[in-house]
Amino acid sequence: MNAYRIKGKGRVDQRKPVRFSFNGTAYTGYEGDTLASALLANGVHLVGRSFKYHRPRGILSAGSEEPNALVGTDRGNGRFEPNTRATVLEVFEGLNTTSQNHWPSLKRDVGAINDALYMLFSAGFYYKTFMWPKSFWNKVYEPFIRGAAGLGKSPTVPDPDTYASRFAHCDVLVVGAGPAGLAAALEAGRSGAKVMLCDEQAELGGSLLSETNARIDGASGWDWLKAAAAELAALPNVTVLTRATAIGYYHQNLLGLCQRLTDHLASPPEGAPRERLWKVRAKQVVLAQGAIEKPLVFDGNDRPGVMLAGAARSYLNRYGVKVGNRPVVVTSHDSAWLAAYDLAEAGAKVAAIVDVRPEVAGHLKQRAAALGIEMLTGWTATGTSGRLRVASVRVNPISRNGVFGPARTIACDALLMSGGWTPSVHLFSHTKGKLDWNEEGQMFLPGERTEESRCAGAGNGSFGLAAALAEGAEAGADAAVDAGFKAKAATYKVDGEVPLMGVSSRELTTDRNASKAKAFVDFQNDVTAKDIRLAVREGFKSIEHIKRYTTNGMATDQGKTSNINGLVIASDAVRRPAPAVGLTTFRPPYTPTTFGAFAGYNRSELFEVTRKTPIDVWAEENGAVFEPVSLWRRAWYFPKPGEDMHAAVTRECKTVRETLGMFDASTLGKIEIVGPDAAEFLNRMYTNAWSKLGVGRCRYGVLLGEDGFIRDDGVIGRITSDRFHVTTTTGGAARVLAMMEDYLQTEWPDLKVWLTSITEQWAVIALQGPNARKLFEPLVEGIDLSEEGFPHMSVAEGRIYGVPTRLFRMSFTGERGYEINVPARYGRAVWEKLFEAGQQFGITPYGTETMHVLRAEKGYIIVGQDTDGTLTPEDAGLGWAIGKSKPDFVGKRSLSRPDMLKADRKQLVGLLTSDPNTVLEAGAQIVLDPNQTLPMKMVGHVTSSYWSGTLGRSIALAVVEGGRAREGATIHVPMPGRTHTARIVGTVFYDPENKRLSA
Amino acid sequence: MLHEFHSPVGREIAVGKAIPLRIRTVDDCARFSLRFDPARLAEASKAFGLALPAKIGDVAASSGRLAVQLGPDEWHLLAPLAEQGGVERAFAELYSATPHSLVDVSHREVGIEVEGTAALLALRSAIAFDIEAMPAGMGCRTIFDKAQIVLVRETEERFRIEVWRSFADHVWGILQATSREIELDI
Amino acid sequence: MLVIRCPYCEAERPEVEFAYGGEAHIARPADPSTLTDEQWKDHLFIRTNARGTHFERWRHVHGCGRFFNAVRDTVSDKFVTTYKAGLPRPTEAELEGMRK
Numbered sequence A: 001m002n003a004y005r006i007k008g009k010g011r012v013d014q015r016k017p018v019r020f021s022f023n024g025t026a027y028t029g030y031e032g033d034t035l036a037s038a039l040l041a042n043g044v045h046l047v048g049r050s051f052k053y054h055r056p057r058g059i060l061s062a063g064s065e066e067p068n069a070l071v072g073t074d075r076g077n078g079r080f081e082p083n084t085r086a087t088v089l090e091v092f093e094g095l096n097t098t099s100q101n102h103w104p105s106l107k108r109d110v111g112a113i114n115d116a117l118y119m120l121f122s123a124g125f126y127y128k129t130f131m132w133p134k135s136f137w138n139k140v141y142e143p144f145i146r147g148a149a150g151l152g153k154s155p156t157v158p159d160p161d162t163y164a165s166r167f168a169h170c171d172v173l174v175v176g177a178g179p180a181g182l183a184a185a186l187e188a189g190r191s192g193a194k195v196m197l198c199d200e201q202a203e204l205g206g207s208l209l210s211e212t213n214a215r216i217d218g219a220s221g222w223d224w225l226k227a228a229a230a231e232l233a234a235l236p237n238v239t240v241l242t243r244a245t246a247i248g249y250y251h252q253n254l255l256g257l258c259q260r261l262t263d264h265l266a267s268p269p270e271g272a273p274r275e276r277l278w279k280v281r282a283k284q285v286v287l288a289q290g291a292i293e294k295p296l297v298f299d300g301n302d303r304p305g306v307m308l309a310g311a312a313r314s315y316l317n318r319y320g321v322k323v324g325n326r327p328v329v330v331t332s333h334d335s336a337w338l339a340a341y342d343l344a345e346a347g348a349k350v351a352a353i354v355d356v357r358p359e360v361a362g363h364l365k366q367r368a369a370a371l372g373i374e375m376l377t378g379w380t381a382t383g384t385s386g387r388l389r390v391a392s393v394r395v396n397p398i399s400r401n402g403v404f405g406p407a408r409t410i411a412c413d414a415l416l417m418s419g420g421w422t423p424s425v426h427l428f429s430h431t432k433g434k435l436d437w438n439e440e441g442q443m444f445l446p447g448e449r450t451e452e453s454r455c456a457g458a459g460n461g462s463f464g465l466a467a468a469l470a471e472g473a474e475a476g477a478d479a480a481v482d483a484g485f486k487a488k489a490a491t492y493k494v495d496g497e498v499p500l501m502g503v504s505s506r507e508l509t510t511d512r513n514a515s516k517a518k519a520f521v522d523f524q525n526d527v528t529a530k531d532i533r534l535a536v537r538e539g540f541k542s543i544e545h546i547k548r549y550t551t552n553g554m555a556t557d558q559g560k561t562s563n564i565n566g567l568v569i570a571s572d573a574v575r576r577p578a579p580a581v582g583l584t585t586f587r588p589p590y591t592p593t594t595f596g597a598f599a600g601y602n603r604s605e606l607f608e609v610t611r612k613t614p615i616d617v618w619a620e621e622n623g624a625v626f627e628p629v630s631l632w633r634r635a636w637y638f639p640k641p642g643e644d645m646h647a648a649v650t651r652e653c654k655t656v657r658e659t660l661g662m663f664d665a666s667t668l669g670k671i672e673i674v675g676p677d678a679a680e681f682l683n684r685m686y687t688n689a690w691s692k693l694g695v696g697r698c699r700y701g702v703l704l705g706e707d708g709f710i711r712d713d714g715v716i717g718r719i720t721s722d723r724f725h726v727t728t729t730t731g732g733a734a735r736v737l738a739m740m741e742d743y744l745q746t747e748w749p750d751l752k753v754w755l756t757s758i759t760e761q762w763a764v765i766a767l768q769g770p771n772a773r774k775l776f777e778p779l780v781e782g783i784d785l786s787e788e789g790f791p792h793m794s795v796a797e798g799r800i801y802g803v804p805t806r807l808f809r810m811s812f813t814g815e816r817g818y819e820i821n822v823p824a825r826y827g828r829a830v831w832e833k834l835f836e837a838g839q840q841f842g843i844t845p846y847g848t849e850t851m852h853v854l855r856a857e858k859g860y861i862i863v864g865q866d867t868d869g870t871l872t873p874e875d876a877g878l879g880w881a882i883g884k885s886k887p888d889f890v891g892k893r894s895l896s897r898p899d900m901l902k903a904d905r906k907q908l909v910g911l912l913t914s915d916p917n918t919v920l921e922a923g924a925q926i927v928l929d930p931n932q933t934l935p936m937k938m939v940g941h942v943t944s945s946y947w948s949g950t951l952g953r954s955i956a957l958a959v960v961e962g963g964r965a966r967e968g969a970t971i972h973v974p975m976p977g978r979t980h981t982a983r984i985v986g987t988v989f990y991d992p993e994n995k996r997l998s999a
Numbered sequence B: 001m002l003h004e005f006h007s008p009v010g011r012e013i014a015v016g017k018a019i020p021l022r023i024r025t026v027d028d029c030a031r032f033s034l035r036f037d038p039a040r041l042a043e044a045s046k047a048f049g050l051a052l053p054a055k056i057g058d059v060a061a062s063s064g065r066l067a068v069q070l071g072p073d074e075w076h077l078l079a080p081l082a083e084q085g086g087v088e089r090a091f092a093e094l095y096s097a098t099p100h101s102l103v104d105v106s107h108r109e110v111g112i113e114v115e116g117t118a119a120l121l122a123l124r125s126a127i128a129f130d131i132e133a134m135p136a137g138m139g140c141r142t143i144f145d146k147a148q149i150v151l152v153r154e155t156e157e158r159f160r161i162e163v164w165r166s167f168a169d170h171v172w173g174i175l176q177a178t179s180r181e182i183e184l185d186i
Numbered sequence C: 001m002l003v004i005r006c007p008y009c010e011a012e013r014p015e016v017e018f019a020y021g022g023e024a025h026i027a028r029p030a031d032p033s034t035l036t037d038e039q040w041k042d043h044l045f046i047r048t049n050a051r052g053t054h055f056e057r058w059r060h061v062h063g064c065g066r067f068f069n070a071v072r073d074t075v076s077d078k079f080v081t082t083y084k085a086g087l088p089r090p091t092e093a094e095l096e097g098m099r100k
Ligand SMILES: [Zn+2]
Pocket: C006, C007, C008, C009, C010, C060, C063, C064, C065, C066
């Protein structure tokens, strides 16, 4: 158990074992382990297969940059996540994990044949390989690509977790809690500024957690870290967020932080969110993201057991895990030598340090010699062996003029590599900050900034602990000063640190056939140096194109370990300097982020606002089926036991026509328009004339856009001379009010009139049917409901059941109708009372479907269903609603544009199908000649179509080119299965004389 | 009188013993949307019986009345239910000399009170602007997640939300979720 | 999400409170009936579609409710300034001063 763990070493709690499983095998780790460190402690390096070639892969890194070690994690109760990086996943009791991209097992994988078909999958394979023959697409290529594409498996059940969200505002936000970030946060915190410090890891410290040599102000790095963390925790103005990754840096210093709240817990508390997305607006930002180590690119650099030297050092010093007993180091940078020393001191037999540089600093050699490590400077790695774990490395000396000496094979169980370090400029790059190429360091560094931000430490190219602390403190102090506080940077004394140098290189040269080398640049997308060179040979010169052609850097790790290697190789192949080849743009999120985090609270019932009327509860209790209408949910129909929708709607329609129905119309938009210029304002907005509308009367109004097309409609009542009650469509309420405000504020600010939304002030109950008046005449006080006193299209204020009401007489069914507005909180009670009282007339509640059928029988349009933003009032048969004598109204000028006067405009007509039982599909296209060649000329479409129980047949409304002139003609409606015929008729199917309105 | 109904009424969220957070719907009251010429504000103040604030964001409150200025010529007014008729009559008398708009929106809104040391934290889950920087005795219209609200900071630790009734359930649901986080201290 | 200064509230407010309102300084003709079809088409449909400095309308719809004007750089997406509806367009010299 934990054969590779060193007792007492590292920061994990070795008194607290944690049991977990990987591919069904039980293992033990310790609290504080990541899955990667716990597996390595158990000697497990093989953790997955690569995506394209299914090559066995191990753990490359010790951080969020990991391209290889992706696993599926099962946290129980349907909580499954693919592609979790083993290097950031904290182990907990009961964690189940599985490897990916293999079948039937990790150790024997059929797909690994892809590895042998290497030539087939080189650069651009997506674009080239599967082109020919065409007949292979459906049966061979596509299933194969689909099988191979993607990484892990998708979860099979909806995510059971919840997610949270929070806004924050601060003076200084520090991203990254390594030495630079800590120093910055301390300085800013001491100034009294409101500070937030975030780090993606579970504990603060960054590179300090893996550093055991250096001392700060006389204390060990870890003691200093402890003191710094304690000081920050004690400052009330400082908020520290761990497990919080800064995923994106947006305009005006807005950063998104994704905080993992419960993923590390064996049993999260009930109702605890899994993650929280912080949206932080900071006056000043300090970016201390650190640096990422570069792999070396050579044949076989991807075998399990080959890892970054800095990662090996982290596993040793932070987790107490030796990654091997017989490691070899291959490097072009001094920092890898430290890994060799630390491992040797921990008891590993370091077989050799292979450094491609002919010369290295004397002090490095002295220490290696003292530890008995063989040094091969001026040597290079040219291959590795070992199927499921690296077993040896092949190395050659190279003379100063580039001549290869004979190869040597060194046995090893781990191969630690370093090609130097790349500053993490991702967040700075999100801001479109300029990046400057540093030729000496072969790296991009933050240049001119676009936001109030500063970069510090390794992320700014200032490597080493002393530099990080100094630059961090300075950045923190400066940020605090710029945010309006007084601060001065502290100085730190660092001992035990040696300067670390290195060279950066393209792929390592080899004495073998380079075209056969599997020297990986992008481990996750299986892109090799050869692929990049091939792309250049095929004519790609810009890194943006090379990236897309080879897929280098396009995997879920966004090329954190591969971008610079890819660029340097491409620039070598193109024979142009790296900055001329370019750097691909980094985009948020910095690391893969769950959709849940972005959705936050907005899922399930909180996905969107679901607006419900005051009567909705009654409808639900009485078995209504609902449909969404804009944000509202509305009662669609009220089925009785045994009824389907058709039966229910037919019954509801019949009851309304024969006796009485009630309908919840509360969702209709309502606007109260008040002021001496109210009528004039309506004159200018609506097509109709309003000045002469009497108090107590109402009128149907049509609203156009300035382009002359119908935008909305509704009934408008005049309550007093200066007060109008305007109704709009349900979906148009907000839009209409905004349009009115626009004209009022910006075109006619001189008008004395004010608009107030009263949609939700009033609950609206429509009573429709021949018995409507009989039902509520006895219930209403203060309004003369007689035919003369309250004719069709009247409005009055009074009381019903003692509650104030605005009563409209209007009809959207063709029957005698009233709309009773009562203050919303009384809506349900009045509805219930009316329903009770209506029993004597056999009253039925009805929903939106019956409302639609009844209005279609009368040819009343629904804006947005029968109109689509291209219909003028004339097209819709509403020419009568245009106040012809008005000098102007919104949209009037457009109605005389030549296009608006054409005879072949689409016009609203009625349709009667030849077979009365055929109900056309709404949206079906209309043609004049069903035998014409394809593509047919479509002359219109069906806008509304229903079964009319009243008429005992189907009816439809449609728009047809020159439709009104074609009345009586037969048209054809191709639908799946067959083509139907129908006759063009007028739009009013029922009671064209409107006798029933007063029946 | 008939019974009144709106959905979140009677519900309450309490977190912790010493009220670090308590969320409840407030009693019904009369509400008006007032549009008035700011140059003649004194007349409106007299009619309402409270010196109306004269700067967007300012709040005035006294003896059951509250006024928050939402726009250059717009105030959201709250008054005890019993005084609704009186307020309407007082403004009606002003109308011919000083045309304005007073619209009854008593039933349009639901009032939700969020109180306690964790009130800020609860609101920060869904409000984008810096509420901590908003002094007590200020108010504004804003967005809470996807719902438009009027937010008034009545005291350091007590906020009042006024929200259209059909959006109240949504606001309530988010307050419930965030209250759970506060309860778990997560 | 941007922060936008409302010239009526005299405060920086979050973008969610605002709605975009198209290009600014396009007045509706006092009497559209006197315009030719060509002129009316220009009024309705033709916009500058600027790359760089753009004069545009916004409404503090979920705040004070007011329409106002803004100058925004369509390349950087940064606001140069905002001002009340009805005020004249800032001059290039004034804008230059604000950009610094
Ligand atoms: Zn404003």
